[in-house]
Amino acid sequence: MIDTPEQRVLIVDDQATIRTKLSCAVEVLGYTALTSVDAIQAKKQLANYRIDLILLDIEMPGQNGLELLKELKASQQYTGIPVLIISALDKERDHVIKALELGAIDFLPKSVPQAILRARIKTALRIKLNLDRENEKRRHVKSLTMAAALLDEANYNPEHLHLESTMERDDELGRFARVFVSMAQQLYQRERRLRHRIRTMRSFGLMLVVGALCGLDAPLARYAASFDAQSSGISLWVATVICLATLPLAIYRRDFPPLSWYSLRYFMIWGFCAVVLGDYFLLVVAEHLKASVLSVLLMTEVSMVFLYSWIVRIEQSTGKRFAGLLIGLLGVLMIVINPDELGETTSLTWLLIALLVPLGFAVIDVLSATGRPMKLNALTRTGIASFFGLLMILPIAWAQDSFVSLQLIPGNLEFLILFWGLLDTVTVATIFIVVRSTGAVFGSQIAYVQMVMGILLSLFILGESLSVQTWIAFCVILVGMLLVEPKREAELEIPDDAFVSIGNHPVISKSNTV
Amino acid sequence: MKVIDTRLLDQLKELIGGSQESLNELVETFLIEGDEIIADMNASVSSQDLDLLRRSAHSLKSSAQDFGALELSRLSASLESQCRAQWPDDDIEQIQRINNSFQSAASALREFLSSQ
Numbered sequence A: 001m002i003d004t005p006e007q008r009v010l011i012v013d014d015q016a017t018i019r020t021k022l023s024c025a026v027e028v029l030g031y032t033a034l035t036s037v038d039a040i041q042a043k044k045q046l047a048n049y050r051i052d053l054i055l056l057d058i059e060m061p062g063q064n065g066l067e068l069l070k071e072l073k074a075s076q077q078y079t080g081i082p083v084l085i086i087s088a089l090d091k092e093r094d095h096v097i098k099a100l101e102l103g104a105i106d107f108l109p110k111s112v113p114q115a116i117l118r119a120r121i122k123t124a125l126r127i128k129l130n131l132d133r134e135n136e137k138r139r140h141v142k143s144l145t146m147a148a149a150l151l152d153e154a155n156y157n158p159e160h161l162h163l164e165s166t167m168e169r170d171d172e173l174g175r176f177a178r179v180f181v182s183m184a185q186q187l188y189q190r191e192r193r194l195r196h197r198i199r200t201m202r203s204f205g206l207m208l209v210v211g212a213l214c215g216l217d218a219p220l221a222r223y224a225a226s227f228d229a230q231s232s233g234i235s236l237w238v239a240t241v242i243c244l245a246t247l248p249l250a251i252y253r254r255d256f257p258p259l260s261w262y263s264l265r266y267f268m269i270w271g272f273c274a275v276v277l278g279d280y281f282l283l284v285v286a287e288h289l290k291a292s293v294l295s296v297l298l299m300t301e302v303s304m305v306f307l308y309s310w311i312v313r314i315e316q317s318t319g320k321r322f323a324g325l326l327i328g329l330l331g332v333l334m335i336v337i338n339p340d341e342l343g344e345t346t347s348l349t350w351l352l353i354a355l356l357v358p359l360g361f362a363v364i365d366v367l368s369a370t371g372r373p374m375k376l377n378a379l380t381r382t383g384i385a386s387f388f389g390l391l392m393i394l395p396i397a398w399a400q401d402s403f404v405s406l407q408l409i410p411g412n413l414e415f416l417i418l419f420w421g422l423l424d425t426v427t428v429a430t431i432f433i434v435v436r437s438t439g440a441v442f443g444s445q446i447a448y449v450q451m452v453m454g455i456l457l458s459l460f461i462l463g464e465s466l467s468v469q470t471w472i473a474f475c476v477i478l479v480g481m482l483l484v485e486p487k488r489e490a491e492l493e494i495p496d497d498a499f500v501s502i503g504n505h506p507v508i509s510k511s512n513t514v
Numbered sequence B: 001m002k003v004i005d006t007r008l009l010d011q012l013k014e015l016i017g018g019s020q021e022s023l024n025e026l027v028e029t030f031l032i033e034g035d036e037i038i039a040d041m042n043a044s045v046s047s048q049d050l051d052l053l054r055r056s057a058h059s060l061k062s063s064a065q066d067f068g069a070l071e072l073s074r075l076s077a078s079l080e081s082q083c084r085a086q087w088p089d090d091d092i093e094q095i096q097r098i099n100n101s102f103q104s105a106a107s108a109l110r111e112f113l114s115s116q
Helices: A016-028 A039-048 A065-074 A093-102 A114-152 A172-214 A217-224 A231-252 A261-286 A291-298 A300-312 A319-336 A349-354 A356-370 A378-399 A412-438 A440-444 A446-460 A468-484 B006-015 B020-047 B050-066 B070-085 B091-115
Strands: A008-012 A032-036 A053-057 A083-086 A106-108
Touching: A008 A016, A008 A039, A016 A032, A016 A053, A016 A114, A016 B006, A016 B020, A016 B050, A032 A039, A039 A065, A053 A065, A053 A114, A065 A083, A065 A093, A083 A093, A083 A114, A093 A106, A106 A114, A114 A172, A114 B006, A172 A412, A172 A446, A217 A261, A217 A291, A217 A412, A217 A446, A231 A261, A231 A378, A231 A412, A261 A291, A261 A349, A261 A356, A261 A378, A261 A412, A291 A300, A291 A349, A291 A356, A291 A446, A291 A468, A300 A319, A300 A356, A300 A440, A300 A446, A319 A468, A349 A356, A356 A412, A356 A440, A378 A412, A446 A468, B006 B020, B006 B050, B020 B050, B020 B091, B050 B070, B050 B091, B070 B091
Parallel strands: A008 A032, A008 A053, A053 A083, A083 A106
Antiparallel strands: none
16 A cells, blocks of 8 residues: 655755755655756656655756656656646746646745645645555556456466455455455365366376286287397387387477487487387397286386485385385395296396386386476477487397398288387377376386286287286285375475465455455 | 845745754855856856846846845846847846845845844
């Protein structure tokens, strides 16, 4: 609200005697007097101080009083400052009339009695005060109108309403603003809760679909092992399919990453994890392990992501989550030490190498969750990463002389490569979206669904069987994962007491009134 | 005729809050500025600057009225009025008369202040 603090009167007159006289007279009346010898100095004073009234002489060297008055009244900033002209009406009638026409509120005789001076200054300052109050009220009404427009556009965030100063008012307008903000706050919280629920449900849905698709990885790798083709050769073609499926679209949409060392490192790591670890190593270990065992091992991705998140503290770590991690590792250990599941080889080496595959997926989860934001489509990211992965797998394929020649008339191998490439394209891009919006630990739980799907496919399509010990290990790992549990909040809620009071005024909440 | 109308001086004193000290300061300001204005009038004659002569007469007219120097105010008002039309014929003589009146007023003001 406007109160009446120090009120400043600016006296503009080239005569030192008049300035001194009026300055003394103004100070005696209880106001602060500032003086200027000409228009230039007056404008400086106006720029430096909040002025409430100007006493302006007409006859001045340089820009005279009438010219300065005209300039002030044309200025949006100073037009509200009342101006009293210092002049003798009898001798300068024309000038006084002109000044009144230009916007001066009154004139002041040079030899003015104190009573008249006091009355005219008081009147002028009262006009200024009323004008300021009216302007402030108009500004607050405008703020309320703009806030209403925002609510109309379903923008309920109370911080966007900018009604803090309006709420400080002691009148009906202030009360209205407080009620308004309080209602907006309730609407906003309700909307956020709803949005959070929708997002969580959508993420769960996406997780189920992507997990099911990822579950095809281990059986597909096992199936690919049945072909007379080297793993590096198949990986090369899978990466090529991903590039062909994504990069032309990225070029068409001009969706390019920024050229920086950070981008290069980001895509090289992603490419290595996705193509070399995620495809090539998966194919290599699939020749030596059952698809069902491989599926169980892939689930350790969750534990790896949680371990990393716990170490760098990007997500909340609790004793319960940590216990879940240890139990999950115990389950993996049960498989590793079980000779029944070692398949064609008796070496533990392949089991340990197989753990590199979920490690690669875990790194991708962490990269997606913590990577610096880039305005880049998820498909484009997948394509660029695969391109770098392709460049890395190329020398391996060359060294192993394992380039796979595809037939013009597509057979099973060609369809496998095409299907796998497209599957990888969709799943990697979708995982990025899920992880970006729900967090690395939550997103990595795609591996749960992936494991269940992988085991089911292995059992019912590939005709594999699991030993009792492996089933127990599977249950142990599942218990561990349940303890790790998803990241609780995809988006922070506004605390209930965030808008309880603003300034000295309580805000109406669900249960109380002002 | 009295050189200074003391009723106007009393009115001025009331306007500035009744302080004798402030009045003394104000009179000193007027006397210093009055000398400068008369110097400006003489300079305007040398440079034939009609606007400077008119503004100088205008300034002295207003201040003299405040301090009760009515004769000085009248002479200044007359010169200002003539300057609105054209350069006054007896410029030197008028400025001389104004100067004499100012000196008399200055003496009277100092005498008045010393008697307070």
